[in-house]
Amino acid sequence: MAPMNAPHTTADLISPALMQRFDIPGPRYTSYPTADRFLPDDEGHHLTSALQTRARLSSVTPLSLYLHLPFCESVCYYCACNKVITKDHGKVDRYLHSLEKEMVLVGGGLGSDRRVGQLHLGGGSPTFLDDEELTRLMAQMRRHFKFVEGVECSIEIDPRTVDRQRLACLRQLGFNRLSFGVQDFDPEVQKAVHREQPFEQVAALMEEVRALGFDSVNLDLIYGLPRQSSESFRKTLQQVLQLEPDRLALYAYAHLPTRFKPQRRIEARELPKAEDKVRMMDQAVQALMRHGYDYIGMDHFALPGDQLAQVKRDGRLQRNFQGYHAHAGADLLGLGVSSISQIGDAYSQSVKTLDEYYGCLDAGRLPVERGVTLNEDDRLRREVIMALMCQGKINFSQVNERYGIDCVHYFADALEKLREFEWEGLVMRSSAGLEVSKTGWFFVRPMAMCFDQYLARHQDHQRFSKVL
Numbered sequence: 001m002a003p004m005n006a007p008h009t010t011a012d013l014i015s016p017a018l019m020q021r022f023d024i025p026g027p028r029y030t031s032y033p034t035a036d037r038f039l040p041d042d043e044g045h046h047l048t049s050a051l052q053t054r055a056r057l058s059s060v061t062p063l064s065l066y067l068h069l070p071f072c073e074s075v076c077y078y079c080a081c082n083k084v085i086t087k088d089h090g091k092v093d094r095y096l097h098s099l100e101k102e103m104v105l106v107g108g109g110l111g112s113d114r115r116v117g118q119l120h121l122g123g124g125s126p127t128f129l130d131d132e133e134l135t136r137l138m139a140q141m142r143r144h145f146k147f148v149e150g151v152e153c154s155i156e157i158d159p160r161t162v163d164r165q166r167l168a169c170l171r172q173l174g175f176n177r178l179s180f181g182v183q184d185f186d187p188e189v190q191k192a193v194h195r196e197q198p199f200e201q202v203a204a205l206m207e208e209v210r211a212l213g214f215d216s217v218n219l220d221l222i223y224g225l226p227r228q229s230s231e232s233f234r235k236t237l238q239q240v241l242q243l244e245p246d247r248l249a250l251y252a253y254a255h256l257p258t259r260f261k262p263q264r265r266i267e268a269r270e271l272p273k274a275e276d277k278v279r280m281m282d283q284a285v286q287a288l289m290r291h292g293y294d295y296i297g298m299d300h301f302a303l304p305g306d307q308l309a310q311v312k313r314d315g316r317l318q319r320n321f322q323g324y325h326a327h328a329g330a331d332l333l334g335l336g337v338s339s340i341s342q343i344g345d346a347y348s349q350s351v352k353t354l355d356e357y358y359g360c361l362d363a364g365r366l367p368v369e370r371g372v373t374l375n376e377d378d379r380l381r382r383e384v385i386m387a388l389m390c391q392g393k394i395n396f397s398q399v400n401e402r403y404g405i406d407c408v409h410y411f412a413d414a415l416e417k418l419r420e421f422e423w424e425g426l427v428m429r430s431s432a433g434l435e436v437s438k439t440g441w442f443f444v445r446p447m448a449m450c451f452d453q454y455l456a457r458h459q460d461h462q463r464f465s466k467v468l
Helices: 016-022 043-056 091-110 131-144 165-171 187-193 199-212 231-241 261-267 274-290 307-313 354-362 376-390 396-403 412-417 419-423 439-449 453-458
Strands: 062-071 115-123 146-155 176-185 216-221 247-252 294-297 300-302 319-321 324-325 332-335 342-343 347-351 368-371 393-395 427-429 433-436
Touching: 016 274, 016 427, 016 439, 043 091, 043 342, 043 347, 043 368, 062 131, 091 131, 091 332, 131 165, 131 412, 165 199, 176 199, 187 419, 199 231, 216 231, 216 274, 231 274, 247 274, 274 294, 294 307, 294 439, 300 307, 307 324, 332 347, 376 393, 376 396, 376 439, 393 396, 412 419, 419 427, 419 439, 433 439
Parallel strands: 062 115, 062 332, 115 146, 146 176, 176 216, 216 247
Antiparallel strands: 247 300, 294 300, 319 324, 332 342, 342 347, 347 368, 393 433, 427 433
16 A cells, blocks of 8 residues: 555646646755755865764664765766766776775774665666676675674666676675666667667566565666657556566656766757656556555655565655665765765765875875765754655654754744645645645655755755756
8 A cells, every 4th residue: 555645646636837836946855955065075074073973872873885886888878977987897996996995994983883784886887897896895895894684785787787697696795685777668768868778688687686586676767868758658667567676766857968968968859848757757656556566755666565665654764865765873874986975963975086086095085075064953954854855744843842943933934935835735734743745745855945044045946957
């Protein structure tokens, strides 16, 4: 059964008028403050202090560990990730060597408690690394961190880079969750974005995944890509449902060619119109709900038995730079170029180029370029924004008690901005707090923006993607 506040369909829910009014650019709120608000910190003071604070604490939750592996053999034109396009696998050796240097540095800051409850390898394409290199990487991590019993180990996979032997190697190395980048199965769409991978190839891999006993598999889809149509995307959805992944991420393509160079190779005239994008989203939501998927939030779906669906039902859903997750209270430690860490009340982001990364580590210092430590107002706003994004509700009395404030008075400006959402039935307000409606879930990002003090000061929304 879908969560109470989950939309069962967008049909007749998102009118053209609603779309025009609220489909605005805005942050995805994987953090608050958002990463674009971090300040220069090339000495890594925020991260160093946060690690030291964590080391002094007792009985803290095991870490969530993220490693960014930036290498790809070819560029996907839609991609907005930090990546290095190369066919030279010789570059991996130096990168792994530098990653171990970084592990030594952060390990010193962490002290003796280096337990890890969750590991995620992202990129780039982590499966650019061959079996020997991945084995070396996992050995490095186990030398510097202690993986707890039942650790969740996940990795992003480019289906074009793996076969049964590679999947078996990943399973042997301890990976139990996989995420396949599919995006679309239509051959013409794949050509337009420079990522060709037949449905049959992914279907065969999915069979192997099940046979090898992986706990969960996610598929990524993107709507709004060049040459997509409602009919072509309907066929892709039918094929995806045949595969029945445990989780599914449904992203709207954001065409920002001035920010992301590969997107300049996409013909703007081939992009679907805004109303066609909403139609694709509508048919996707309908198809997934009919098939029994629970709506998790924003662009995530999961089968009812999946851990993500379970924590959503229990009100324990969390959100960080990897999106929605089930690890409440876990600090996130990012390693590698452009990775982001969230340790306690501090955020930090690493340098974005290999040369900078190698230079910092060769000099014996953390490869950090930006960061921020939250003040009391930041912590308060982070809590209410994440409550809105994850649970779809804000309990005024709980927030009042925790922070010693009166929400109605403290957030008077935000509540005034929310009135237009109330008038449209997107959010309900009572003396107890706020609760998002079924339709409102599609506009939870602009609702969260009402509480964002940094946006209120700067009004620079155009740097972000649109909601739908």
